[in-house]
Amino acid sequence: MKLLVNPSPEKWQKSLARPVQKTKEINKIIKPIFEKVGRSGDKALKKFALEYDHVNLESLVVTEEEIKASKNQISKELRDAIKVAKSNIESFHAPQATPELVQEVMPGVVCRRKSVPIQKVGLYIPGGTAPLFSTVLMLGVPANLAGCKEIVLCSPPNREGKIHPAILYTAELVGITKIIKAGGAQAVAAMTYGTESVPKVDKIFGPGNQYVTAAKQLATKYGVAIDMPAGPSEVLVYADETAIPSFVASDLLSQAEHGTDSQVVLVTTTERFAKKVLKEINEQLEGLPRKDIAFKALQNSTTVVMENPETALELINDYAPEHLIIAVSNEEEILEKIYNAGSVFIGNFTPESAGDYASGTNHTLPTYGYAKNYSGVSLDSFVKKMTYQKITPEGLLSLGPVVEIMAANEKLDAHKNAVTVRLNYLKEKKK
Structure with a gap:
């Protein structure tokens, strides 16, 4: 994994670029x-x-x-x-x-x-x-x-x-x-x-x-x-000194083993903690059956040391990860400032793999930055919303003139007439 220390916003996009899709x-x-x-x-x-x-x-x-x-x-x-x-x-x-x-x-x-x-x-x-x-x-x-x-x-x-x-x-x-x-x-x-x-x-x-x-x-x-449009799987872990390095490393590797084009990102507050995690990654990697896949994925991956929490949050929201793990002391405060992520995992004892399998949330999530404008799969994904309207004669007498005025001003006379013929019918009926 590449190691970056306090990169400027101008470098974020290039430094955290996902693997190129041909x-x-x-x-x-x-x-x-x-x-x-x-x-x-x-x-x-x-x-x-x-x-x-x-x-x-x-x-x-x-x-x-x-x-x-x-x-x-x-x-x-x-x-x-x-x-x-x-x-x-x-x-x-x-x-x-x-x-x-x-x-x-x-x-x-x-x-x-x-x-x-x-x-x-x-x-x-x-x-x-x-x-x-x-x-x-x-x-x-x-x-x-x-x-x-x-x-x-x-x-x-x-x-x-x-x-x-x-x-x-x-x-x-x-x-x-x-x-x-x-x-x-x-x-x-x-x-x-x-x-x-x-x-x-x-x-x-x-x-x-x-x-x-x-x-x-x-x-x-x-x-x-x-x-949704989707690409290779990805995770971003935001961790401070209260996080446990072995946990963070295991979460990064759990995504890296998905495929050689997966991407994992660590954003942390100190270079000292970053090096602890990188050491754990190297040790845990050796014991994985999918070691070669994970190793290649790590070549596409980055560790970012970001000392300023506000800047770190800007980077996270700009990256818009599929999976976001929050392992910091002030987690609730941080959560309120996250608005681009597919699914969020909170605390040291919430591994991303729990959401992949059995916690209850859905693991079909937007990747490749699409978390900025797409949601993960939910019950809503399998339904469409239909609207209905029913207008009584009394209702049309009130609403009809509004529609007539608007249609006439858009120069759509047939739209206006569809209301007018009904209003005329109701007026005749009242005589």
Whole structure:
């Protein structure tokens, strides 16, 4: 990790730049994949499975027998842990539902607003070096709570043509029955267009590598919504001398092991503390199975010593991290001044991995600085808000002239006339 001491604001953007995404080169690969899936459907998906996943699939759809068998292919210990996480996620997400709003804005004019489930949603679950069954919970639980009519899950198969049993077990636990053996950009394309086996969806959720991310953004050009633009995973830890160096190091490494393009940042108050953390990182790194991945990620990462707390907060808000850990003595005071972060973890005993798995908050969060203008996934992500209005004759007699004046001044006479004919009808009826 690079070490910077009190860098000036002019240097922040360059010093904390995320790994560059080669968008043009990636899109050159993604667009032909979309075209082939759009043209050939299942046939293209099977061809891509052979090319990228090195497996010859007879069927893309996971069978009921495969789903049922998954329960005995993972330990009871893991099954129990998944159930606890599911319960916590449900407990946090269920109260996010909002009641219907009904408001009489003036006599005889009633406006309403309510949440309506997005009918068809697609969940992308990575299954490569780290099969993210936890993401099945993070997306499947709120999708079910929201009442989505159809929930499709896509995940890449292994060389035996199987999806990781923990993904299948978790999918069944949260009520997902349509599971497709497809990964990468081709899975996103399938959910965008629809194929013989894969339903076309209205919105696509889920993390993935840079190809999946680019594919999701391309899907928006075909009328499909996505959860958010996102890039590689990241964490920023803000710590002072009251923090525990080994804890801070473990949090930084927990994100670094996600992928070589992940980024971790430490912002701290003294150079002495920074060096303690860097020493811990080197020691803990040696014992990690994904040591090589984490090591490469650390090359993209930075430690910043910022002695002035106000300047440190400016830097944090400017960076807008996906995950923000606050490990300082005056945590509540600091929290009030944080306004750009995907999810915040408070205190020495709140590791970021708790939120990744089981605390109850959602781990599908905006990265790459998008925390400045996007929220993480929640129950709201799976619903849309519809508004309604009903006007009585008495209400139109009061409101109608207002609409007539405004429409006339915008020179939209047909708009005005839609009110005028009704008002004339009511006046005639009164005679």
